[in-house]
Amino acid sequence: MEVTRISRHVVAYTPSIAEVELMFERVRPELGSQTSLDTVRRIMSANPNTFQAFARRESFDWAAPRAEGFIAWLPLSESGRTALLTGLFDGANPAGEHLAAQHEKPAAIYVWAIYAPGRLAGGIALAFDRMSTPLNREADLYAWGPTAAGRRLIASLGFVPIESQEGGGRFGLSIFRRGAPSTLAAVELAPLYDSYPSATSTFSVTVVRSADDLARVMSVRSAAFVGEQACPYEEEFDGNDFSSTHLLGFVNNEPAASIRVRCFANFAKAERLAVRPEFRRSRLAFVIVKAAHELCRVKGYRRIYGHAQKDLVDFWSRAGGRPFPGAREFTFSDHSYVEMMSEVPPHPDAITIGTDPYTIIRPEGRWHAPGVLERSASRAVTLHSADPALRKQRRA
Structure with a gap:
């Protein structure tokens, strides 16, 4: 999106909590949000920069602003980024330890919610421009499209589904890369069904x-x-x-x-x-x-x-x-x-005939990590298993 062109028609600004509450209650049914107003107040009180409101320039009055749309994003700590990628991030009520403070450099930025119908969609570009401050500009952006319309929107903004690039991705989660190459490929993230309790996840x-x-x-x-x-x-x-x-x-x-x-x-x-x-x-x-x-x-x-x-x-x-x-x-x-x-969509690494046999014999649900039988392959083959006559004698 061309920010200079769009800014002629749309205004983006930081709304008050009272204005956010009115807007949130008005659009909650359309968003299908499970987030409570208490959570919105908690997030915005901790970091007012997480909300940007949109209004059409021709109808905007700073003395009496009335938001017509908004975008909300969450700066994530490293534990928050890991929780997001492993499916353990609670988007309806984010844990405090998963959020970066206003003065901290975030490990990632999660696009929490967007409501920008019609021409107000131009406000998204203005908001993304504000996410490019020196503190934020190296943090990759993440978004989840729970609906077909949401997935079309984030795709139009340049987000790419994680699964098309990284086996650790979660269905529906997309990324917009901005900084240095993500370290995700170098970090072995356990899948959601193998995420034993840890200090960073509820x-x-x-x-x-x-x-x-x-x-x-x-x-x-x-x-x-x-x-x-x-x-x-x-x-x-x-x-x-x-x-x-x-x-x-x-x-x-x-x-x-x-x-x-x-x-x-x-x-x-x-x-x-x-x-x-x-x-x-x-x-x-x-x-x-x-x-x-x-x-x-x-x-x-x-x-x-x-x-x-x-x-x-x-x-x-x-x-x-x-x-x-x-x-x-x-x-x-x-x-x-x-x-x-x-x-559900096909998994890019689904186990089929043709998958590495060592992967197939790993423990159920732990196909992402080497198993005990795999490690046993480093031992020499014994005579009993190598000599057919001895194998027959042993079975007898």
Whole structure:
């Protein structure tokens, strides 16, 4: 965008908190935002530079400004940038440690929200120009397009989907490079489904690989389904738990959510999502569902099927699912359900026949790191495995 030309028609300025509150409440339904006004006040009080308002020049009056659009961005600390790239950043209520202070050089800048209809879109260029101060000009910009319109907008601004360049990317997240080449390629970022609790992240998810973690899953599900919903024990623990992949979600170090995945010929099924009551106001449910979808993508699945309780269809819709043509409604365990489907893009590094065999034998969900069997390849081949006669004798 040509800033000089556009500035003839649009004014960009820093609004007051009162003006931000009025504008935010007016456009929140259109944005579909889950962010509270308290969070907006907290962010803007800590760093007023995070909001820029737009107005048409011909109608702008500084004595009585009235914002017609806005852009909000978040300067991220290094831990915030890592959380964003690994899917653990809570965009609805960003943690304080993930944000850089007004006087600090950010590790990245996250475009939090844009509302700029019609000619006001020119204000985005003015705002980006303001993001190029000496303190900010080397920080790469990141944006997430949750809708088709949002993805078109950020693509028109020069953002490039991370997945097209870096295997560590997350679906929907795009980057606008400005400074030195990103160090992301040199840093091994664990995928969302293998992000054990750490000091820099509130939420984390891991694939269950031990009896202890499986016991944690059972305790979460017992609290949610057996305790709250009075689901009979034999119906909740239905015989599929030892043939499924389970994911366990944490809030800090506390096991707080679980979901399991079962794989079929051309689809995977995500099911038994459970979140402990005290953590349901957090975004952990979305984080663990996203982790499950990412796991399915790496295993080569494009369709993720599920049964949603009818009163939770809205949640699953926001998590990427939809009732599909011919979807059936049915009941079990005293609840009504509807069939839903999430269609996800192919993963650039999906595991298929032809993938490195050492990758395929790595532990479930840890295909990004060398495993114990891979390391064993450095040992010499033994006589028993090299001599067919000895192998036959040993089996006998």
